[in-house]
Amino acid sequence: MSEFDTASNHFIEWLKANDATISDSLAIKDYRSEKAGRGVVAIKDIKKDEVLFSLPRKVLLSEETSQLATKPGMKDILNSQQGWAPLILCLMYELKSKNSFWKPYLDILPNAFDTPMFWEQKDIDELAGTGVPDKIGREDAENMFKNTIQPIIKSHPDVFDENVHNLNLFHICGSLIMAYSFHDELTPKPSSQANADDKTEEDEDDEEDEEEQEGIIAMVPMADMLNHRTGFNNARLFHEPESLQMRAIKDIPASEQIYNTYGDLCNADLLRKYGFVDVPNEFDIVEISGDLVCDVSCPADVTDEEKEAKVTFLLEEDVLDDYFVIEKNGDIPPELIASVQVFMMSSQEFSKAMEKRKVPKPKSTPSVMDKVKLILSKRLEQYKTTLEDDERMLSNADDLSTKKYNSIIVRAGEKRILLETEADGPKRKKQRQ
Numbered sequence: 001m002s003e004f005d006t007a008s009n010h011f012i013e014w015l016k017a018n019d020a021t022i023s024d025s026l027a028i029k030d031y032r033s034e035k036a037g038r039g040v041v042a043i044k045d046i047k048k049d050e051v052l053f054s055l056p057r058k059v060l061l062s063e064e065t066s067q068l069a070t071k072p073g074m075k076d077i078l079n080s081q082q083g084w085a086p087l088i089l090c091l092m093y094e095l096k097s098k099n100s101f102w103k104p105y106l107d108i109l110p111n112a113f114d115t116p117m118f119w120e121q122k123d124i125d126e127l128a129g130t131g132v133p134d135k136i137g138r139e140d141a142e143n144m145f146k147n148t149i150q151p152i153i154k155s156h157p158d159v160f161d162e163n164v165h166n167l168n169l170f171h172i173c174g175s176l177i178m179a180y181s182f183h184d185e186l187t188p189k190p191s192s193q194a195n196a197d198d199k200t201e202e203d204e205d206d207e208e209d210e211e212e213q214e215g216i217i218a219m220v221p222m223a224d225m226l227n228h229r230t231g232f233n234n235a236r237l238f239h240e241p242e243s244l245q246m247r248a249i250k251d252i253p254a255s256e257q258i259y260n261t262y263g264d265l266c267n268a269d270l271l272r273k274y275g276f277v278d279v280p281n282e283f284d285i286v287e288i289s290g291d292l293v294c295d296v297s298c299p300a301d302v303t304d305e306e307k308e309a310k311v312t313f314l315l316e317e318d319v320l321d322d323y324f325v326i327e328k329n330g331d332i333p334p335e336l337i338a339s340v341q342v343f344m345m346s347s348q349e350f351s352k353a354m355e356k357r358k359v360p361k362p363k364s365t366p367s368v369m370d371k372v373k374l375i376l377s378k379r380l381e382q383y384k385t386t387l388e389d390d391e392r393m394l395s396n397a398d399d400l401s402t403k404k405y406n407s408i409i410v411r412a413g414e415k416r417i418l419l420e421t422e423a424d425g426p427k428r429k430k431q432r433q
């Protein structure tokens with residue numbers, strides 16, 4: 001048996017020894033030939049609603065279960081941290097602990113990743129024009145290490161070794177949390193109450209931005225062995241009071257791969273968070289920056305003050321955004337149209353709108369739609385290649401590195417949306433009532 005299969009078997013034995021139940025209708029399978037690592041396959045026909053596996057919470061790795069929390073002073077430190085910081089610290093600790101309870105699980109996790117976070121600049125440049133380069137966040141991550149994680153590590157030499165628990169290990173743990181962790185709604189977050197009084201307005205704003213506030217982030221062994229394929233989701237994790245259960249949401253014939261969903265993600269997000277892309281991907285989108293909308297729509301002779309006033313007005317009225325999103329159906333968001341209308345206003349028209357504090361109803365007049373078309377064509381110019389260039393390269397996909405192939409798929413997907421929207425004439429999306 002290969003080392004790979006031995007490690008998988010050892011992991012399954014560990015789960016069963018710790019009260020997890022795993023259906024004999026599935027198995028872990030080697031999908032490395034498809035560049036997808038391990039995955040889970042049905043080895044017998046599975047019926048919709050069948051429980052595929054059930055996990056007691058003690059096998060989850062989190063700030064609640066990690067041995068790190070039992071070390072002197074550590075519980076308070078973990079409770080005082082927000083976001084990913086507690087789980088990063090726990091994962092860094094457990095990965096380097098020789099007798100970690102989770103060793104059979106940690107042994108099958110990757111320590112190298114295909115996400116752009118680890119790419120060289122020349123490869124990231126292939127993604128120019130897509131939303132990915134601005135969202136990689138390497139600098140923010142390294143600031144988090146420098147300002148939050150490293151000081152804790154340095155001040156606890158009894159628990160951490162700063163040469164071992166270093167930036168490289170931090171990046172590995174960050175990537176694992178990004179691609180493997182789950183949000184367990186039913187485990188209360190211990191810090192939320194403790195810190196309620198210390199919250200700044202900024203913290204509260206951040207929390208409002210995050211969708212999921214209840215519960216904690218945890219590594220969930222086995223649930224995270226399932227791969228994702230857009231449109232092929234056939235299983236889902238259910239958070240029950242006593243356990244976490246993966247259940248089939250469809251009948252799954254023997255030999256079919258069992259897929260969880262990582263969300264309705266466009267290829268840019270799949271690549272950034274998980275290091276792969278899906279073809280086709282019905283959730284592809286293209287983002288149009290608010291700055292571009294402003295630059296294209298404002299009259300040439302507008303003063304900087306008036307431009308600034310229009311931006312502030314639109315932001316205060318919740319119309320302008322950092323990015324507007326165009327989905328595959330090519331609908332133009334009504335907020336984008338209203339923003340164009342305000343940017344196009346004369347000084348007098350804008351003064352009136354300000355006085356009434358009223359954003360105009362989005363109207364797709366010919367002059368507004370001309371501006372929208374111009375915005376789309378300027379957006380297309382942000383890519384270094386044309387769609388024809390991309391398609392030519394993709395026709396020789398075997399000669400391409402995975403990074404290059406994934407980059408072309410992301411940018412070509414965005415360009416197709418822009419070109420089809422332009423060609424069909426931008427359609428206005430119906431405003432939600």
Ligand SMILES: C[S@@+](CC[C@H](N)C(=O)[O-])C[C@H]1O[C@@H](n2cnc3c(N)ncnc32)[C@H](O)[C@@H]1O
Pocket residue numbers: 034035036037038039108109110179180224225226227228229273274275276277
């Ligand atoms: C939650 S893990 C799934 C288990 C993983 N395959 C493993 O071997 O550990 C998520 C990672 O699996 C891989 N993955 C998931 N779905 C994939 C797909 N359709 N194609 C390629 N890789 C995939 C990516 O590397 C992703 O970051």
